[in-house]
């Protein structure tokens with residue numbers, strides 16, 4: 349799991365005297381004395397972020413083994429997959445959040461939480477600099493530093509605007525609970541404004557034009573939610589302006605939902621067409637002003653479209669604190685913080701990164717794949733039999749699902765063709781093949797393999813995996829024999845992180861959902877919507893939020909959505 353020297357360090361008992369200043373205000377006036385004295389003997393684990401990755405780490409971690417502290421600017425966990433439902437009042441914001449302190453209470457009160465933002469990581473002195481918005485009138489202006497032995501970075505990502513002018517000033521994002529609440533108010537404001545007397549029809553139409561930029565799962569789901577809100581609730585409340593409403597979905601690529609199977613993309617595009625949601629593909633937004641969105645298309649050139657409300661949902665970018673940290677650890681030329689398959693940040697010790705803020709380095713994965721081939725070639729002949737190659741590929745696919753997806757794809761046909769003769773027949777399993785040919789094909793895989801998706805599923809599995817590794821450290825110290833190292837010599841204490849894909853949903857409105865489940869099994873329609881309800885109810889972090897979410901759904905079925913502009 350870790351370099352052996354690092355892990356052996358883990359068991360070195362920290363001298364009790366080193367505990368002073370575990371948590372210290374920046375001016376170092378006093379040790380807060382918040383950490384029990386016996387806890388100073390335990391290693392300090394600092395978790396930054398209480399989203400999917402951080403919370404799943406904390407839930408699984410055996411907190412009695414470490415001195416655990418948590419920092420996050422929000423004192424709750426948010427169930428992000430239901431954020432689009434919050435934008436239209438299908439679900440209330442408080443139903444999808446769980447206070448961090450409720451989660452920590454279940455860990456026996458052993459974990460400390462500070463509501464603050466980490467603005468700098470000092471990996472040389474193993475300190476994290478924090479500032480708290482709620483503490484600006486306190487001594488030290490709410491700034492303090494926290495020491496760590498192990499740092500778990502789980503700060504997520506920020507919306508990516510691609511530096512498009514006017515986006516930050518004029519568009520909504522849909523990333524946080526506050527964003528969803530703002531969108532809900534803004535939708536109602538647009539309706540009330542369009543309803544005012546003495547305004548032109550053109551002005552009413554402009555106010556009721558809702559534009560969503562980005563045809564990924566979030567943009568599509570929000571468009572569908574908004575359409576349902578208008579069709580099922582607002583059209584009854586604003587009958588005289590209901591025909592002036594328009595919803596447009598702008599996508600730079602050829603299609604929406606490109607990460608899904610083509611059948612889902614086709615179904616979604618056709619359904620949106622039937623619902624009157626205008627899908628504009630191959631349009632790239634170049635500027636946003638307070639009145640119009642400017643976009644280009646190879647056929648039309650630049651056009652401007654007036655709008656009432658715009659939501660920007662084109663993917664995620666790296667947070668400033670991570671960009672600064674990347675420079676410190678020699679990753680300044682990368683876009684995303686890179687880790688190895690054990691989630692250790694490349695270029696520094698004792699720091700782990702998981703969830704949306706990091707990615708497993710593809711270069712390391714490719715080195716491993718190359719090494720797997722090398723190890724399989726036990727007699728160094730430079731050849732492997734077809735059967736051995738198939739075993740190697742199966743091993744690779746099991747370790748790296750992202751490669752597995754690629755191997756199954758059509759682009760990978762050339763690679764698999766190497767297992768066939770010139771007439772296209774499968775060659776005998778005992779036939780020897782040149783490994784170099786496969787290595788050449790692998791160079792191609794390197795540039796094509798997609799990184800793990802930035803999803804809650806990946807983040808939660810990573811948090812769970814890392815906590816299990818931390819829990820097993822002591823046992824592994826006593827029984828060090830683990831999986832063989834692929835790179836270098838010796839053995840690892842733990843298996844690398846392996847992602848298990850359980851499928852993905854795309855709610856499309858009108859009580860219809862599309863699902864792409866493992867084994868490329870596709871399911872679309874009303875029954876899949878019920879599957880969606882059951883999965884999302886079961887995935888809630890507590891019985892409290894489960895109850896609240898289900899009762900919100902029932903309330904909506906019975907009374908419709910609330911249209912008040914609070």
Ligand code: FAD
Pocket residue numbers: 396397398399400401402419420421422428429430431432464465466467502503504505522523524566667669702703704705802803804805806807
């Ligand atoms: P987050 O969950 O974003 O958590 C980051 C945490 O870090 C937060 O607690 C934040 O307050 C904290 N933080 C931020 N900055 C700092 C700082 N400087 N210092 C300290 N703490 C900080 N995924 C799915 O799998 N399925 C879905 O259906 C799905 N739907 C989605 C719908 C929407 C609208 C959105 C926005 C995302 C959706 N996702 C979905 C993606 C999923 O939410 C993310 O992949 C997931 O939240 C990533 O988890 P994380 O822990 O890395 O980051």
